[in-house]
Amino acid sequence: MTKITMTVNGKAASADVSDNTLLVEYIREHLRLTGTHVGCDTSQCGACVVHVNGQAMKSCTMLAAAAEGAEVTTVEGLAASKDDLHPMQLAFKENHGLQCGFCTPGMIMTATDMVKRYQEAGKELTEDAIRHELEGNICRCTGYHNIVKSIQDGASKMTTA
Amino acid sequence: MYTTKYHKASDAANAASLLGASPEAKILAGGQTLIPTMKQRLAAPTDLIDISGIAELRGVTIEARKKLGVLKAKGGETITIGAATTHYEVANNADLAAACPAITGLAANIGDPAVRHRGTIGGSIANNDPAADYPAALLALGATIHTTSRDISADDFFTGMFSTALNDGEVIKSVSFQAPAAAGYGKFPVPASRYAMVGVFVAKSIDGDVRVSVTGAGDDGVFRHAGLESALTSDWSPASAAGVNVGAEGLLSDIHGNAAYRANLIGVMAKRAVESA
Ligand SMILES: Cc1cc2nc3c(=O)[nH]c(=O)nc-3n(C[C@H](O)[C@H](O)[C@H](O)COP(=O)(O)OP(=O)(O)OC[C@H]3O[C@@H](n4cnc5c(N)ncnc54)[C@H](O)[C@@H]3O)c2cc1C
Ligand code: FES
Ligand code: FES
Numbered sequence: 001m002t003k004i005t006m007t008v009n010g011k012a013a014s015a016d017v018s019d020n021t022l023l024v025e026y027i028r029e030h031l032r033l034t035g036t037h038v039g040c041d042t043s044q045c046g047a048c049v050v051h052v053n054g055q056a057m058k059s060c061t062m063l064a065a066a067a068e069g070a071e072v073t074t075v076e077g078l079a080a081s082k083d084d085l086h087p088m089q090l091a092f093k094e095n096h097g098l099q100c101g102f103c104t105p106g107m108i109m110t111a112t113d114m115v116k117r118y119q120e121a122g123k124e125l126t127e128d129a130i131r132h133e134l135e136g137n138i139c140r141c142t143g144y145h146n147i148v149k150s151i152q153d154g155a156s157k158m159t160t161a
Numbered sequence: 162m163y164t165t166k167y168h169k170a171s172d173a174a175n176a177a178s179l180l181g182a183s184p185e186a187k188i189l190a191g192g193q194t195l196i197p198t199m200k201q202r203l204a205a206p207t208d209l210i211d212i213s214g215i216a217e218l219r220g221v222t223i224e225a226r227k228k229l230g231v232l233k234a235k236g237g238e239t240i241t242i243g244a245a246t247t248h249y250e251v252a253n254n255a256d257l258a259a260a261c262p263a264i265t266g267l268a269a270n271i272g273d274p275a276v277r278h279r280g281t282i283g284g285s286i287a288n289n290d291p292a293a294d295y296p297a298a299l300l301a302l303g304a305t306i307h308t309t310s311r312d313i314s315a316d317d318f319f320t321g322m323f324s325t326a327l328n329d330g331e332v333i334k335s336v337s338f339q340a341p342a343a344a345g346y347g348k349f350p351v352p353a354s355r356y357a358m359v360g361v362f363v364a365k366s367i368d369g370d371v372r373v374s375v376t377g378a379g380d381d382g383v384f385r386h387a388g389l390e391s392a393l394t395s396d397w398s399p400a401s402a403a404g405v406n407v408g409a410e411g412l413l414s415d416i417h418g419n420a421a422y423r424a425n426l427i428g429v430m431a432k433r434a435v436e437s438a
Contacts, residue, residue, distance in 0.1 A: 019209070
């Protein structure tokens with residue numbers, strides 16, 4: 001067992017976990033933040049993406065112990081309240097960017113990370129760039145088109161730089 | 162996942178001693194290969210030695226070339242990349258992009274953003290996946306791999322599919338190479354995994370030596386291609402690369418493509434690699 005301490009969605013979180021606990025297991029099973037999903041066991045689908053110290057990472061491919069001291073943001077940490085969604089969440093809602101919704105938390109966490117990186121670097125987030133950036137996120141429903149549209153819309157309403 | 166004991170190493174020497182202390186211990190860097198393998202129960206290390214936070218293993222340094230002899234237009238700097246440097250950090254290093262754009266471009270196309278945020282160059286070469294990108298780059302650039310006990314040339318380091326010259330208890334600290342006069346990488350990714358179906362890295366040193374390496378295609382991992390090297394030594398041009406008759410002998414046949422298909426792709430990727438150089 002290892003004692004881990006981190007900040008999740010702005011709140012201190014701490015627990016004794018077995019050393020082979022994945023970050024996603026800690027998030028879902030210990031913290032009961034079930035917005036972060038698990039869609040595969042090969043690190044390929046991206047349903048589990050969260051931000052660790054401001055970078056998108058697959059929480060299924062990381063040990064909880066390796067996130068010791070980190071700042072973690074899950075999809076639950078994006079919106080200020082239920083009625084005050086993050087611009088990227090609103091964009092997915094308004095552009096029909098989801099159907100079953102299983103991939104959506106990972107898509108939104110990947111999207112907010114890519115927009116932040118492109119804005120900070122002063123680079124234009126073109127449609128091609130969005131598709132390239134979505135390489136690690138699989139959606140079985142939408143055909144991606146509306147996800148790309150959602151991200152374009154969300155990006156235009158986000159200011160991170 | 163089987164049970165394991167997690168250790169956070171304080172520096173490279175500490176990582177090596179923790180690694181040497183137990184026969185079934187493994188280094189954990191970005192975990193982008195090791196964790197999925199452990200989840201599938203294909204690996205069961207008793208101990209994991211986490212090196213991801215070690216400052217002395219991270220970062221890129223570029224040392225200006227010594228002004229001996231005739232000044233060449235480009236290349237010659239000594240580039241050193243720490244083993245725990247992530248693909249993202251390599252891809253976004255502006256000085257490195259100026260000195261050797263082929264390697265920053267290669268890093269920018271490994272896997273996906275989340276993999277690049279965690280995966281490291283040391284983990285990639287220690288694993289020596291037969292379809293990984295970095296082994297091709299380091300072999301063609303004639304890199305040196307610096308470990309906690311010695312320096313190993315890339316020619317000696319990559320010893321076959323998933324195998325390297327690393328001994329038990331040996332930890333990679335960094336890799337270094339001389340910035341090439343010209344270099345390029347052509348990669349045809351497998352659409353599902355993004356690993357290379359075929360990747361060809363071409364490099365011309367400031368002394369005019371040409372080295373060409375191929376990943377994804379060999380049935381025993383990354384290898385140098387003598388035919389492409391001699392063609393590009395006499396004429397460094399896309400047409401010269403495309404004119405080489407690449408045989409299918411020793412190439413991989415699998416669900417994604419047979420040896421003849423890969424042989425053809427080697428020619429096409431070599432041509433694109435020279436075009437991009
Ligand atoms: C979805 C996905 C797509 C990918 N696509 C690509 C791709 O297109 N091209 C590509 O090249 N790779 C790809 N990868 C692999 C990725 O690049 C990995 O990051 C890399 O292979 C391993 O690096 P790591 O830091 O994650 O190593 P880890 O997984 O932590 O370790 C891998 C192995 O190396 C050993 N090791 C690590 N560091 C050291 C060290 N310093 N000294 C000694 N031994 C060490 C470990 O013990 C382990 O055996 C992909 C991975 C995923 C999950
Ligand atoms: S659950 Fe993490 S990538 Fe699929
Ligand atoms: S909306 Fe169903 S998987 Fe993407």
